[in-house]
Amino acid sequence: MEETDILIGKWRTQSRKGFLDLCVLVLLAGKGPSYGLDMMESLNGAGLGVSEGTLYPLLMRMTREESLAASWTTPDSGHPRKYYRITGQGGYLLSGMKTEYEKNAAAYRRLEGGTR
Amino acid sequence: MEETDILIGKWRTQSRKGFLDLCVLVLLAGKGPSYGLDMMESLNGAGLGVSEGTLYPLLMRMTREESLAASWTTPDSGHPRKYYRITGQGGYLLSGMKTEYEKNAAAYRRLEGGTR
DNA sequence: CATTATATCTTGCATTGCATAATATAATAT
DNA sequence: ATATTATATTATGCAATGCAAGATATAATG
Numbered sequence: 001m002e003e004t005d006i007l008i009g010k011w012r013t014q015s016r017k018g019f020l021d022l023c024v025l026v027l028l029a030g031k032g033p034s035y036g037l038d039m040m041e042s043l044n045g046a047g048l049g050v051s052e053g054t055l056y057p058l059l060m061r062m063t064r065e066e067s068l069a070a071s072w073t074t075p076d077s078g079h080p081r082k083y084y085r086i087t088g089q090g091g092y093l094l095s096g097m098k099t100e101y102e103k104n105a106a107a108y109r110r111l112e113g114g115t116r
Numbered sequence: 117m118e119e120t121d122i123l124i125g126k127w128r129t130q131s132r133k134g135f136l137d138l139c140v141l142v143l144l145a146g147k148g149p150s151y152g153l154d155m156m157e158s159l160n161g162a163g164l165g166v167s168e169g170t171l172y173p174l175l176m177r178m179t180r181e182e183s184l185a186a187s188w189t190t191p192d193s194g195h196p197r198k199y200y201r202i203t204g205q206g207g208y209l210l211s212g213m214k215t216e217y218e219k220n221a222a223a224y225r226r227l228e229g230g231t232r
Numbered sequence: 233c234a235t236t237a238t239a240t241c242t243t244g245c246a247t248t249g250c251a252t253a254a255t256a257t258a259a260t261a262t
Numbered sequence: 263a264t265a266t267t268a269t270a271t272t273a274t275g276c277a278a279t280g281c282a283a284g285a286t287a288t289a290a291t292g
Contacts, residue, residue: 022224052239057241065123078289132249152271170248
């Protein structure tokens, strides 16, 4: 069904709202500081399809909110990169997000669980 | 942290986008036709906190898109109720959503899985 | 010096969640 | 009768994010 594929595409966009924040925090918490394009590779490698137009505004927003902190580094050879790391507030936020995420997943399983 | 709780609240709203569609479809697929307030009870019983202002517009949208179908019923005693049931397209959509949901969950686990 | 690759930033649209308020009708109370 | 409460649905407007598309800047390469 063609109509339905459009609906799924739109839904996909909506269902990623917020989820990408969680993924970025989890990523940085796990691998340590990183920069935009490198994070894109990691996220895409994990199975998410993220583009610059999605990731960069997200990183800037989270930095503005102080869940991330950024600093430029100019390597001996190569381009200047903006490295992001997770802040204390970011860690607290990540913990809250994980709780919510699990709560929703549990609710979903309950709903799926049965005719009752 | 007070600041952070505000962020979590905002994130919570965002992270539910799309997810509620999935929950409604799963619910109707499991329990059969139902109406607004009854579905609200089911969803809240499962652990989601959903209000009328969230659920009704959602139901109307999904009906407009023909993932749900609605029909009024006037019981012998009580108020007229608008019953919703899942359509063929709704079933196809649900299947697609489940696939996406699992794909994202898998990506999340991979990201969480390690320092690599 | 032009071209390509790396890296980040900007703009505008489409979409949904939710608070708030409105509408309508059946049941109940005074 | 008629006012009040409970049930049930609809309408409006704001805030927020994902993403496509394009712009900007600089290092490396031909």
